[in-house]
Amino acid sequence: MTRIGTVALNTFREAVRDRVLYNLVFFALVMMAAAILVGQISIGIEQIVIVSLGLSAISIIGLLISVFIGVGLVSKEIDKRTLYALLAKPLRRWEFILGKFAGLVLTLTVNTAAMAAGLFLALFYVKRSLEQADTVVLIAVYFILLKLALVVALAMLFSCFTTPLLAILFTAGLYIAGLFVHEMRGLQGGLIDPMLGRLLRWISYLLPNFENFDVMGAAAHGRVIPGALIAQNTAYAVVYCAIVLAVAMAIFSQRNLK
């Protein structure tokens, strides 16, 4: 456990030193501009605009970090051969994978938390107050974080057996496909061949369901998010990440380094 933590903390330090968290400046500028603009032109829809914009920015920035840095977590270490000296230490390959995953998730958590704080500041600026109903925005941010963890796990899995470019394409492709899981399940009866319909249905259950993590509409309108959905999404993300990481660890444990 200590060894996983050591790798995780170093991964976080790498992200900080490589100025990954500089995106926060960009986010802060967007939120400040939006808050000032919305304060001047909107009538009664400040919350909708600010929350939608803020959550979208958190999601997009997080996705970019998850995919591009997630893919590089393993492949960069192999390409630059920084892994050689590390794996000669008493560190198992699966511990390395888990440590890297935990390190990037920690980075994303810090990044997302800082952006969420910025979002609440902008919300406070336009509404002049915060209500208990605004906690739903926090749940939406939590769901984004779960989604990002899943994307990191997928990016790491692909980077364990293919080139960085293909790993980026596979991860992005799977993310986009995962946004249309419900539509895939709906393509039944009459519209397409029944066999193809069944096949798509099976595939849709294998794909990561990213639609479930999207509660932006509910958060923007201050609607209540049921506790059951929070538990379900948490369990889903944990189990899916565990499976993906287990496969990644199994592949990486057998991989010949260059």
Added chain:
Amino acid sequence: MTELAIDIENLTKDYPYGFLHLKKRRSLESLTMQVQAGEVFGFLGPNGAGKSTTIKLLMRLIFPTAGSARILGKPISDIEMHRDIGYLPEQPYFYDYLTAAELLDYFARFHDFTAAERRERVQRMLKKVGLESAGRIQLRKYSKGMLQRVGLAQAILHDPAVVVLDEPMSGLDPVGRREVRDIILELKKQGKTVLFSTHILSDAEMLCDRVGVIVGGKLQGVGAPSELVGVKAQGMEILFELPADAASGGELLAQATRTGDRYRLQVEESGLYTAMERLGAAGAKILSVTQVKPSLEEYFMHLVEADRAQSAAVEVRAK
């Protein structure tokens, strides 16, 4: 019976290649070799001979096609074995966003040292490799030679019983090479086992108790450098000067090689005194007489040439 530090048995490695990875190139063929505890063992071979492949197999960076190896009695798949080994990769590259002190501290954490122990060890190692004043500089600003020193420091940081160094002299200036040689000799004095690969034969001759020569993925010979090259003198070499007013040295002078004002003449051991008398009579000033022994380099080149000839013969037969 001497304890074995490294015991390699029939280690073989094939690398797949081609679009579907269906073809295979053999990089290492049935390597069987032992390194005794406490000895400095040089692993010699030209580029691409299989030295780094062997070391990577021992470090479990790649996996063997066949065969097995044990370090300090433990199979190389046993992660606990890594507590007692230190490894310097060839042309090492480390996290360039860290300083040397941070990198060493990071690696020390995998060996369960306390914070105080880590601090003390890191400082001691930086001093040992001559980087005490550069310890707080990020590695991205380091030269190749400085990175090599950091690599050496991380390899011996945890006081391992077995140290494996892949081309440790590579990229170092003469001062750096001397320092690495001193560190290897110090490790030997401490009773550590050192296995290092090199193609710099003078280093191997100077440092190694035994060497193994690998060419074309096959081990061609193992033994003490003097055993491998043979102890029998090939002849005698006379170093002499010939004053300007000296009489002609005749045919002997014609056989000698001139370097500046000095001449070197190689003669049979039985003909030494005759040659010296004739040179003396010609007015030559004899400076030294030394035995000529075959060098490790000659032995090495002989093996490389033999391997090339065999490969060429195989190609001709294939055609």
